[in-house]
Amino acid sequence: MLASKVWESGALLDFLKTPIQSLQDFVILGGRTFANLFRRPHYADDIAIQMDIIGVGSLPIVLLTGFFSGAVMGLQMSRALSTYGATGQVGNIVSITLVRELGPVLTALLVAGRNASGMASELGSMKVTEQIDAMRALGTDPVQKLVKPRLIATCFVLPLLTIIADFVGMFGGWVIAATILQLASTQYWSSAWRALSYSDIAQGLLKPFAFAIIISLVGCFYGMRTTGGTQGVGRSTTQAVVVASVWIFVTTFFITRIFVSI
Amino acid sequence: MPDQPIVQFDNVSVQFDSLVALRDCSFTMRAGETRVILGAAGAGKTVLLKTTLGLYRPSAGRLLVFGEDVTRLPEKEWYDIRSKMGVLFQEGGLFDSLTIEENVSYPLINQRVARLDPHRDAAVIEERVRESLRFVELEHTLGKFPSELSGGMRRRVGIARAVVTSPPLELYDSPTAGLDPITANNIVSLIVKERDSRNTATMMVTHRYQDGQLMANFRYNPGKGRLEKASENGSGAPPIRTVFMVLNDGRVVFEGSQAELESSQDSYLKKFVRQE
Numbered sequence: 001m002l003a004s005k006v007w008e009s010g011a012l013l014d015f016l017k018t019p020i021q022s023l024q025d026f027v028i029l030g031g032r033t034f035a036n037l038f039r040r041p042h043y044a045d046d047i048a049i050q051m052d053i054i055g056v057g058s059l060p061i062v063l064l065t066g067f068f069s070g071a072v073m074g075l076q077m078s079r080a081l082s083t084y085g086a087t088g089q090v091g092n093i094v095s096i097t098l099v100r101e102l103g104p105v106l107t108a109l110l111v112a113g114r115n116a117s118g119m120a121s122e123l124g125s126m127k128v129t130e131q132i133d134a135m136r137a138l139g140t141d142p143v144q145k146l147v148k149p150r151l152i153a154t155c156f157v158l159p160l161l162t163i164i165a166d167f168v169g170m171f172g173g174w175v176i177a178a179t180i181l182q183l184a185s186t187q188y189w190s191s192a193w194r195a196l197s198y199s200d201i202a203q204g205l206l207k208p209f210a211f212a213i214i215i216s217l218v219g220c221f222y223g224m225r226t227t228g229g230t231q232g233v234g235r236s237t238t239q240a241v242v243v244a245s246v247w248i249f250v251t252t253f254f255i256t257r258i259f260v261s262i
Numbered sequence: 263m264p265d266q267p268i269v270q271f272d273n274v275s276v277q278f279d280s281l282v283a284l285r286d287c288s289f290t291m292r293a294g295e296t297r298v299i300l301g302a303a304g305a306g307k308t309v310l311l312k313t314t315l316g317l318y319r320p321s322a323g324r325l326l327v328f329g330e331d332v333t334r335l336p337e338k339e340w341y342d343i344r345s346k347m348g349v350l351f352q353e354g355g356l357f358d359s360l361t362i363e364e365n366v367s368y369p370l371i372n373q374r375v376a377r378l379d380p381h382r383d384a385a386v387i388e389e390r391v392r393e394s395l396r397f398v399e400l401e402h403t404l405g406k407f408p409s410e411l412s413g414g415m416r417r418r419v420g421i422a423r424a425v426v427t428s429p430p431l432e433l434y435d436s437p438t439a440g441l442d443p444i445t446a447n448n449i450v451s452l453i454v455k456e457r458d459s460r461n462t463a464t465m466m467v468t469h470r471y472q473d474g475q476l477m478a479n480f481r482y483n484p485g486k487g488r489l490e491k492a493s494e495n496g497s498g499a500p501p502i503r504t505v506f507m508v509l510n511d512g513r514v515v516f517e518g519s520q521a522e523l524e525s526s527q528d529s530y531l532k533k534f535v536r537q538e
Contacts, residue, residue: 130351
């Protein structure tokens with residue numbers, strides 16, 4: 001009885017329709033952005049500004065997080081490995097964990113928190129103050145001018161940030177290995193280096209590239225569909241961070257699954 | 263060419279999901295005409311204006327702008343049509359990361375009709391930006407950012423940006439909303455000045471009947487540099503063709519002259535008419 005009333009009112013249909021419609025809009029935005037990638041104008045200035053905001057702006061936090069995650073990994077692993085008398089393998093485990101998973105995911109989560117939110121709030125504010133309408137009215141495609149530079153900048157900068165985070169993380173692990181575990185530096189670094197295969201490096205670089213697409217498109221998508229004034233901007237910002245973070249975890253699972261089965 | 267239709271709505275409806283914002287709207291706006299659009303909040307005034315500008319698509323009916331059927335026109339092709347229109351948005355729509363100079367020069371650099379090169383044509387751009395800002399008496403704000411200006415000044419910059427390419431059609435969305443009466447009158451005076459200086463067609467959405475009255479009854483006298491009552495204006499200029507249009511719940515419920523609007527006994531229309 002209640003179920004039929006809910007069905008008749010259309011509330012259930014709307015409930016089911018909304019996420020599908022959002023996904024469709026997201027795919028359309030992504031499609032338009034990729035279709036515009038090689039079309040002029042390219043707005044090189046905007047790309048450079050975004051690279052500075054995302055890359056240079058995120059560097060301190062990526063350095064700090066990378067260092068301490070490597071150090072913590074070194075500490076935790078030393079405890080576990082000492083049970084088997086294999087503390088010499090710390091470098092091995094730290095480098096594999098960082099390059100394959102922790103480096104890309106942690107860096108992406110930090111950039112999502114910092115920049116997906118930034119993109120959503122900036123574009124959201126532009127939307128509610130009719131700046132995006134003005135842009136269209138004055139002869140500019142907002143996807144070309146706003147979304148494309150952010151996508152290109154994030155795709156370029158996130159893999160670089162990840163490489164830096166990986167290296168700084170290994171350095172953090174080395175500090176622990178050298179000071180607390182009293183391991184020789186050459187032992188640490190050679191085991192860390194030998195542990196890595198080409199497949200590890202490939203997935204360590206493919207992941208940030210995929211995460212960059214997610215972060216930039218999700219941030220811009222929620223920004224450009226903002227409604228409801230300043231409250232709407234806040235809502236879009238939160239949604240962008242939550243959705244980007246969840247998709248980072250989902251994507252890393254599938255990419256890892258592919259590499260595990262190779 | 264006078265009397266040529268430049269905007270034509272044929273039973274146009276605009277729908278967002280389940281919300282119908284415009285219902286079967288039909289009207290024809292001609293070159294040189296002033297059209298004042300009144301209506302309660304949520305009546306569909308802004309949607310009508312943005313549909314004219316191609317920012318919203320009709321879900322039914324036919325829309326012609328400058329004689330071209332634009333009902334199903336792809337976004338890329340709209341840019342050419344839009345470059346013949348100047349627009350002042352309700353929220354101003356100024357880019358807050360750009361200076362006033364960059365804001366006003368934006369259409370000159372980006373619109374296809376003008377498309378001046380910012381490096382090669384820098385002198386031409388600067389001259390036209392200065393001229394446009396001089397028109398709204400804000401030449402001294404060139405290097406400032408929109409956040410450094412008052413609400414009324416931002417609207418005036420918006421007008422400068424709308425007129426910088428000298429388009430044949432100007433669209434104003436609630437240009438006096440949220441302004442004090444003196445500033446509001448100054449803004450409408452600038453709109454009248456722009457209309458009469460270049461004989462542009464003007465579509466103005468407003469909730470203030472006084473704005474419509476000013477548009478309908480005053481002319482800009484370039485000799486004296488101020489507005490005069492149209493009846494006192496001895497310049498021999500043709501009479502102002504002002505059409506009042508009232509929207510209610512997405513429908514056009516009135517279209518006619520000021521006298522017809524003022525003589526209407528309809529209770530909804532009477533709400534918008536203030537006899538002085």
